[in-house]
Amino acid sequence: MSEPIIRICELEKKFQSKNSEVYALQGINLDINQGDVFGIIGRSGAGKSTLVRCINMLERPTGGQVLFEGRDLCKLGDSELRKARRSMGMIFQQFNLLMQRTAIENVCFPLELVGTPREEARKRAAELLELVGLADRAGSYPSQLSGGQKQRVAIARALATNPKVLLCDEATSALDPSTTESILSLIKDINRRLGITAVIITHEMSVIEKICTHVAIISGGKIAETGPVEEVFYHPKTEAARIMVTPEALKPEKLPKERVVRIVFHGSSSLEPVIGNMILDCGKPLSILYSDIREMDGAAFGQMVLQLPDDEDACRRIYAFAKSRGLELEDMSRV
Amino acid sequence: MFDEQMIEMLCEGVIDTLYMTIASTVLSYVFGMIMGVLLVICRKDGIAPRPMVYACLDVVVNLTRSFPFLILMIAVIPFTRFVVGTTIGNNATIVPLVIAAAPFVARLIEASLLEVDAGVVEAAQSMGASTWQIISKVLLPEALPSLLNGSAVAAITILGYSAMSGAVGGGGLGKLAIMYGYNRYQTDIMFITIILLIIIVQLFQMLGNWATKRSDKRVF
Ligand SMILES: Nc1ncnc2c1ncn2[C@@H]1O[C@H](COP(=O)(O)OP(=O)(O)OP(=O)(O)O)[C@@H](O)[C@H]1O
Ligand SMILES: [Mg+2]
Numbered sequence: 013m014s015e016p017i018i019r020i021c022e023l024e025k026k027f028q029s030k031n032s033e034v035y036a037l038q039g040i041n042l043d044i045n046q047g048d049v050f051g052i053i054g055r056s057g058a059g060k061s062t063l064v065r066c067i068n069m070l071e072r073p074t075g076g077q078v079l080f081e082g083r084d085l086c087k088l089g090d091s092e093l094r095k096a097r098r099s100m101g102m103i104f105q106q107f108n109l110l111m112q113r114t115a116i117e118n119v120c121f122p123l124e125l126v127g128t129p130r131e132e133a134r135k136r137a138a139e140l141l142e143l144v145g146l147a148d149r150a151g152s153y154p155s156q157l158s159g160g161q162k163q164r165v166a167i168a169r170a171l172a173t174n175p176k177v178l179l180c181d182e183a184t185s186a187l188d189p190s191t192t193e194s195i196l197s198l199i200k201d202i203n204r205r206l207g208i209t210a211v212i213i214t215h216e217m218s219v220i221e222k223i224c225t226h227v228a229i230i231s232g233g234k235i236a237e238t239g240p241v242e243e244v245f246y247h248p249k250t251e252a253a254r255i256m257v258t259p260e261a262l263k264p265e266k267l268p269k270e271r272v273v274r275i276v277f278h279g280s281s282s283l284e285p286v287i288g289n290m291i292l293d294c295g296k297p298l299s300i301l302y303s304d305i306r307e308m309d310g311a312a313f314g315q316m317v318l319q320l321p322d323d324e325d326a327c328r329r330i331y332a333f334a335k336s337r338g339l340e341l342e343d344m345s346r347v
Numbered sequence: 348m349f350d351e352q353m354i355e356m357l358c359e360g361v362i363d364t365l366y367m368t369i370a371s372t373v374l375s376y377v378f379g380m381i382m383g384v385l386l387v388i389c390r391k392d393g394i395a396p397r398p399m400v401y402a403c404l405d406v407v408v409n410l411t412r413s414f415p416f417l418i419l420m421i422a423v424i425p426f427t428r429f430v431v432g433t434t435i436g437n438n439a440t441i442v443p444l445v446i447a448a449a450p451f452v453a454r455l456i457e458a459s460l461l462e463v464d465a466g467v468v469e470a471a472q473s474m475g476a477s478t479w480q481i482i483s484k485v486l487l488p489e490a491l492p493s494l495l496n497g498s499a500v501a502a503i504t505i506l507g508y509s510a511m512s513g514a515v516g517g518g519g520l521g522k523l524a525i526m527y528g529y530n531r532y533q534t535d536i537m538f539i540t541i542i543l544l545i546i547i548v549q550l551f552q553m554l555g556n557w558a559t560k561r562s563d564k565r566v567f
Contacts, residue, residue, distance in 0.1 A: 070472060109467070110489060112562075173475075
């Protein structure tokens with residue numbers, strides 16, 4: 013495999029106040045590969061923002077390395093760092109647009125910084141606004157745009173200098189669910205079409221599930237677990253990760269004690285009504301306690317928790333049926 | 348009493364007052380802008396932290412601002428003579444006016460620039476903006492409405508100082524008010540100068556409000 017585009021080694025960030033010091037990050041190691049949509053999830057105060065801000069040195073780490081394309085950003089001088097930052101677009105929860113500039117002037121801003129001739133900058137900005145679906149609002153000021161539209165302008169602005177990485181700090185946390193959805197698909201689309209690596213900071217599982225390929229769970233300033241989304245979400249290895257990724261409805265105290273099984277879908281065909289066929293096959297009804305399945309390109313991803321019928325024979329048939337479909341039943345009973 | 352000579356004198360007073368006020372305001376902004384921007388970028392959470400520079404500037408500004416204007420005007424007489432060659436008249440008044448107003452303007456500008464959302468500055472940094480680019484393309488343009496509003500406040504304050512300067516050799520309406528109203532008990536002339544001053548203050552404020560509103564793209 014090729015060199016990761018961002019490699020974080022033993023990163024540490026200590027905040028010093030008058031009579032105390034807080035370790036916001038400690039011993040962080042992460043590899044983010046070219047083309048990944050890399051999610052970083054954690055609770056409030058876990059250190060997510062600090063981590064992403066360390067990636068482009070908005071926050072100076074107090075230890076460790078941040079390698080971007082093999083170069084340690086901590087060691088760069090001011091002007092080299094500015095140059096490196098142009099290869100990393102960033103978007104924010106609060107959009108952070110220039111309020112006294114129109115949408116298109118906002119997109120022109122990073123181009124002005126590098127001295128792009130005005131006409132050329134305008135042309136590029138117009139293309140970018142087209143890309144994010146806001147060509148018709150080019151002349152509007154941020155105060156005339158909705159939250160989702162502002163975030164689109166911010167994305168266009170972040171893309172203006174042709175970055176290789178897009179850093180998103182809670183980019184959808186101020187938006188309603190359907191707007192969140194559309195912004196996430198825009199980011200995914202940009203990732204696919206332009207091959208831009210995305211780093212997504214969020215506290216919402218659903219954001220990671222929707223677009224991320226990889227995820228790191230951060231807890232108390234440390235990485236609890238990292239890996240491909242399916243692996244970390246459905247087979248967490250550490251306690252901290254388990255607490256983070258277990259949906260409220262699946263907390264042990266919320267489930268019945270007996271005959272509870274979990275099926276994880278890793279992209280099996282979503283065309284076959286698996287559960288329906290399973291019921292027909294064993295001839296007994298079973299109850300669905302929890303289901304979170306999404307469909308992507310005709311394949312099913314997610315998990316489902318079932319309570320099996322109180323019948324040995326039917327249970328055996330169900331296990332056999334699942335096996336024949338390449339699905340694994342994981343016993344979650346607590347007896 | 349309203350002979351031609353009197354009217355001519357009042358007109359001259361208005362022109363002198365406007366001249367002193369506007370010239371002093373412009374010059375105060377030249378110096379105050381530099382100090383105000385330095386105060387903002389050098390503070391410890393600023394974009395180019397320089398705690399020593401900040402501390403020195405802060406002390407200088409506070410010291411100058413704690414002088415009552417009349418005392419400051421007398422105290423800087425030697426300096427005034429050195430700069431303009433005389434200590435009476437309009438140009439001689441501009442020197443102490445600028446010395447008194449520049450730190451005040453610096454504080455106004457500092458306050459305006461601090462209103463700019465830190466997130467926007469951060470966004471600019473994330474795009475690789477240099478310190479100078481942040482000042483010229485983010486801080487000043489984003490704070491423009493607030494700066495314009497502040498400039499009306501500054502001009503009005505300077506107008507007040509300029510009127511006061513009439514007591515110790517300054518020109519303009521202040522001199523007329525003191526010369527006729529105080530020394531010769533011609534209260535009617537003093538009354539007219541006061542009306543004229545009120546009108547000028549109103550004009551400055553209206554102009555400031557209009558410019559602020561026009562420049563601000565945040566509210567519609
Ligand atoms: N400038 C600072 N000075 C001192 N402590 C800080 C500073 N910034 C962050 N911290 C601390 O570092 C820890 C991590 O903060 P951070 O903002 O990275 O959390 P977060 O995961 O982004 O949380 P949220 O989801 O609420 O945004 C917190 O305990 C916070 O109090
Ligand atoms: Mg945060």
